[in-house]
Amino acid sequence: MSKLTTDLIHHPYVPPAGFAAPQPGVFKASTVIFPNVAAMHARDWKNKNGYTYGLHGTPTTFMLEERIAALEGGKQCILVPSGLAAIANVSMALLKSGDEVLIPDNAYGPSKALADGELKNWGISHQLYDPMKPDDLRSRIGPKTRLVWLEAPGSVTMEFVPLAQLAAVCRERGVTSALDNTWGAGLAFNGFDLGRGARRASGGGADIVVQALTKYPSGGGDVLMGSIVTRDDALHLQLKLTHMRLGWGVGGNDAEAVLRALPSLELRYRAQDAAARSLAAWLELRPEIAQLLHPAFESSPGHAHWRELCGGDGKGDGVAAGGAAAGLFSVVFDPRFGAAQVDAFCDALKLFKLGYSWGGPVSLVVPYDVPSMRSARLATWPHKGVLVRFSLGLEAVEDLRADLEQALAALR
Numbered sequence: 001m002s003k004l005t006t007d008l009i010h011h012p013y014v015p016p017a018g019f020a021a022p023q024p025g026v027f028k029a030s031t032v033i034f035p036n037v038a039a040m041h042a043r044d045w046k047n048k049n050g051y052t053y054g055l056h057g058t059p060t061t062f063m064l065e066e067r068i069a070a071l072e073g074g075k076q077c078i079l080v081p082s083g084l085a086a087i088a089n090v091s092m093a094l095l096k097s098g099d100e101v102l103i104p105d106n107a108y109g110p111s112k113a114l115a116d117g118e119l120k121n122w123g124i125s126h127q128l129y130d131p132m133k134p135d136d137l138r139s140r141i142g143p144k145t146r147l148v149w150l151e152a153p154g155s156v157t158m159e160f161v162p163l164a165q166l167a168a169v170c171r172e173r174g175v176t177s178a179l180d181n182t183w184g185a186g187l188a189f190n191g192f193d194l195g196r197g198a199r200r201a202s203g204g205g206a207d208i209v210v211q212a213l214t215k216y217p218s219g220g221g222d223v224l225m226g227s228i229v230t231r232d233d234a235l236h237l238q239l240k241l242t243h244m245r246l247g248w249g250v251g252g253n254d255a256e257a258v259l260r261a262l263p264s265l266e267l268r269y270r271a272q273d274a275a276a277r278s279l280a281a282w283l284e285l286r287p288e289i290a291q292l293l294h295p296a297f298e299s300s301p302g303h304a305h306w307r308e309l310c311g312g313d314g315k316g317d318g319v320a321a322g323g324a325a326a327g328l329f330s331v332v333f334d335p336r337f338g339a340a341q342v343d344a345f346c347d348a349l350k351l352f353k354l355g356y357s358w359g360g361p362v363s364l365v366v367p368y369d370v371p372s373m374r375s376a377r378l379a380t381w382p383h384k385g386v387l388v389r390f391s392l393g394l395e396a397v398e399d400l401r402a403d404l405e406q407a408l409a410a411l412r
């Protein structure tokens with residue numbers, strides 16, 4: 001290389017300090033440079049008072065961590081490359097061979113697959129519990145139980161579980177609880193304080209709150225990221241040590257994308273909630289639909305639990321006066337329509353795209369075979385028809401309703 005390249009790499013110009021803009025800058029690094037060897041030896045990655053290596057944080061990831069901790073009502077946050085990595089990080093930090101973890105039967109599917117695959121291979125057993133029955137959870141907590149997962153509402157089937165009571169059972173038995181708060185997004189309720197009302201202190205909730213930032217906080221359908229939030233320094237350090245040993249860093253550009261989306265999080269959540277409720281109310285009245293599954297509707301299982309935790313009383317509960325819910329719901333088709341017909345309905349949709357995940361600008365639809373997703377022992381699924389889940393994007397509700405209407409015509 002010529003001297004020119006050296007000069008380009010070690011250019012002496014330093015821009016003036018004090019630059020200010022609405023959004024923070026993006027810092028990207030693997031290597032972090034130290035002023036001298038003493039500083040190199042003195043710096044500790046554990047307490048965020050300096051930088052050691054890109055994997056252990058940059059100003060951009062530190063900033064996002066603080067904002068997500070605030071969003072969840074917690075104190076410390078760890079960022080990981082996906083929502084599923086957050087679940088895995090928690091399990092790997094807290095469980096060892098011989099331990100047992102309890103998972104709700106209606107949990108996010110890949111969380112159960114992790115327990116049935118890697119955790120089982122490492123000598124960690126798991127049991128599924130019926131999350132609608134706190135007594136069922138209580139009866140399954142034994143001397144080997146080290147961790148209980150919580151999630152509300154149930155994945156795909158949308159029944160709203162008695163979350164505060166389940167967390168209370170964990171506290172009563174002295175078992176660490178971890179909540180997957182992706183649906184609530186830190187807005188519908190406070191995972192650390194599960195008393196009535198979003199921000200009201202109840203003296204209890206989950207010990208750990210994880211979220212797939214992939215969904216609402218990112219809001220674009222273009223970032224994969226997860227968060228692990230705690231309120232306890234020792235628990236945070238335990239999770240952080242595992243995080244460090246696993247090497248699960250996140251990229252600066254992805255962290256910046258989430259930082260950019262956070263100011264509109266509440267607006268988007270409210271808009272997608274309102275759109276979902278509008279379409280759910282319309283679909284519930286259609287003759288093709290046997291059952292609506294949306295926790296804000298009285299006809300849905302667990303509605304009373306949703307009302308208790310997220311329902312509005314006009315005093316700031318949830319994000320909206322009518323309570324808070326994500327822009328997500330499912331319907332069960334009348335059993336006279338077989339799987340092939342319901343597939344044809346999904347294929348006929350034009351604005352609703354076929355795809356997993358949610359929280360982005362594009363409305364999505366997925367048909368599910370529920371009986372294959374639930375354990376036979378706990379299955380109380382009463383429906384014969386096919387379930388279809390909708391997640392609302394940001395399109396005009398009238399356009400989405402017209403799309404549903406034309407696709408329903410494909411059923412006949």
Ligand SMILES: *Cc1c(COP(=O)(O)O)cnc(C)c1O
Pocket residue numbers: 081082083084085108155180182183212213214215224225226357
């Ligand atoms: C999407 C999702 C996850 C996983 O998030 P990824 O970033 O896709 O790995 C975990 N839990 C719930 C409830 C989710 O919806």
